[in-house]
Amino acid sequence: MSHALPQITAPLLLDDLIKRQDQYFQSGATRSYEFRRQQLQKLMQVAHLHERDILDALSKDLRKHETEAFLAEIGIVYAEISDALKHLKRWMKPRKVGSPLTVFPARSRIVPEPLGRSLIISPWNYPYQLTIAPVIGAIAAGNVAVIKPSELAPHTAVLLEKLINENFAPEYLRVLNGGVELSQELLSRRWDHIFFTGSTAVGKVIASAAAKHLTPCTLELGGKSPCLVTRKANLDVTARRIIFGKFLNAGQTCVAPDYVLVEDGVHDALIEALRREITLRFGTDPLRNEQLPRIINERHFQRLSRLIEPGKVNFGGRSDPGQLLIEPTLMTGVQIHDPVMQEEIFGPVLPIIPVKDLEEAKRFILGFEKPLALYLFSDDAAEHQDIIGSVSFGGGCINDTLMHLANPNLPFGGVGASGLGAYHGQFSFDAFSHKKAVLVNGTSMDLPVRYFPWIRSKEKVLRLLMK
Template sequence: MFDVPTKTLETAPVSAIPTLPQSIVETQELLGIMRRQDQFFASGMTLSEEFRRAQLVKLRKALEKHEGHLIRAFAQDLRKSASEAYFAEIGVTLAEIRHALQHLRSWMKPERCATPMALAPARSEIRREPLGRCLILSPWNYPLLLNITPLIAALTAGNTVVMKPSELAPTMATAIREMLADTFPAELVTVLEGGVELSRMLLDQRWDLICFTGGTEIGRSVAQAAAKHLTPCILELGGKSPCLVSRHADLTVAARRIVWGKFLNAGQTCLAPDYILADESIHEDLVTALRAEIRLRFGADPLKHEQLPRIINQRHFLRLQKMISPGSVLLGGRSDAENLLIEPTLVSATDRSVPAMREEIFGPILPIIKVKDMQEAKAFVKAGEKPLALYVFSSDRREQDDLFHTLSFGGGCINDVLVHAGNPGLPFGGVGESGMGAYHGRHGFEAFSHRKAVVRNNTFIDLPLRYGPWGRFKDKAFRLFLN
């Protein structure tokens, strides 16, 4: 399937990762790109189903053509194995395109709505129209998935796009730019590389929609910049996503799935379980199961495991090291500063005061907190901000329903982790501090569209009732029709 040797790519040294200047785009160049996109959008080319379908097909072929190049870039920036790069990014993205192609026609059809008697004989419908020129700002942790999935939604809805990948994954940013430049005209899709200065320059402009994925604090800045132009935003942020393990859980399966979801991409996943709330009656057995699962998947010395992804840069590496208190380590805790590696680490925690509980971890550290029962766990979650994801491991249906009914979160799973984000039929998004808006599948098509209300009337019947002058008879008629 892959045309590159996995081991060679995964062991690329940190020193080989190139860096980009803060900005390689001038203001006049950006304004020219925006002007050409506005002209292209105004031509009406993007409105037809045929055009949108053709762009999705071209994108699918581009991903297949550039697969080897992308896998090399994943290995260079994140030390991702070829298999992880495919199933967690390329494959999921291809599935999103396939889903959009299957359903595009039905999504684009006008939606009939009931019409009240007072408006008879008119008919009412909702039509979706593209918003226009959209800005996509994406993070470094899943650089392909979180760039291309919003792009799919934007193209499906008939928009033009300016995209800025994260400068912290520079090899991937260049690979994406080259792939999309080889696929689309710049007046439809343009990828710009740069850093903070470019982001500020982009946010100073007026857009028809901004889709941002990243941290909560930067998300606030994006929302503030968008507010100056009343620009709608999709903000996919993060937060501390809890994983609740009940006394009714299958601990073997729970441990297997938690370890998979937490340590995928070295824990650098916004949806990863950020901490565990474990029922006191199964706490020790769960820790034992988690230890066994980590040793099974990563070996006795995880730092020598050739498929252990690296931490993205030294700043994040040092930040994560400070979260590991030696006295709290249940397993792991070692690191390799030269290669920016941290082994899967379990730590014991009691409350939100410990270092690993003060902020989103975004790394391979998993705190475990012992609670009396799931009611105490529920109270703990409610005391914090609304998370992007929530996971519950329990075989008790009433317990499952109680937790999912009474807790607020972006999305989640029962007896699993992460996989809800892989279903294009489900919305992906946060709530409160973890974000606003959602996309994927039809939800992405809707998010990048304006829902336009239309009443279609005829002229062969024109009731005089609504025209003045008004009197007692018309007043009674109004009350009859409108009540």
């Protein structure tokens, strides 16, 4: 199978696909519980059948080890599909809500309905998981979808095209592969929902295009996610979990700790613990470790290389341009105006910055846009409540990193510049659904107070009813 991405879909062919998806959705074919369940089961079967192909594609695109690929990509997809299959009937069920006396004897309910034609644009860093996870939500909610994977992970993109297009009807689900030109063509059309995962800069382009058609969006973006370490942290566990969260996928994770703020009193001890942990996990020569993932391409490798200031490298810092590898790197002596603090790092480089106390750490974080994630390491419950109650962030962990993504009962999404909307579990179903308000009134009774003509006695009754 060739891994060269096909040429951009011709506009006329794209318009024909959109028309077919419109007609299929309007036919009601996707709305029943039985249909949605069957499609989720088929998606699971396809994933299991082609697990080896998925692992191979992820290895070719990012040099992901099989275990890491299963943990962070394939296993999450299995869990998300299983969760949807388990709870779909409950998610679809209309929810009864109370009705005030002013509408007596009416009954009220909220009915979830599919939004319709969805466009899903996915990124390159977790090219399988971050494509299929929103597709699960689209299927569960009863939508049809066009799916555009990232061209920067071409092996996975071509495989996704094969897996979806050979197993699902084009009027239901269709993968289209291409570059920026294809994205521009897709965004010029009207959709009922756009789901995008990627950078904040591109997210603004998506939102601008969607605004022309008043299309609702789910934007899963990024930003500089901080990690706070206080004097009351268990430093050995802290180091282990920071290294896991930062260097998974060579740091190419939207919720990776972007920088560490550590209280002065434990600054040196934390660095020593981090250095030990890197050596334990990656060996004394990480560039020779076959489990070290690669940087996605030359452009990102060069960008990351420019962020590493040799005079501020505390540990690591070496690279292999031929293989696009950068070893886990710790930087100290970093100032807020340094290049490494001016953008989301999205790579295996971790600045460590000392702060006097938690108040200084909060002021530092509030100087940036609201982050997608925040991590606090402390065994003090008062410190937990302080950070949760005073700092805005999309989601995060206390005494851990990344693992809030592993719970489908938690929404995953950003706030402000780090994103709009959330998904995972029922939140994926909700992202692709409209909550339709329905009031059903009876005809055996009809309160006269709401009708013309207005008289003082009616106002008195209304005042009693509407207290």
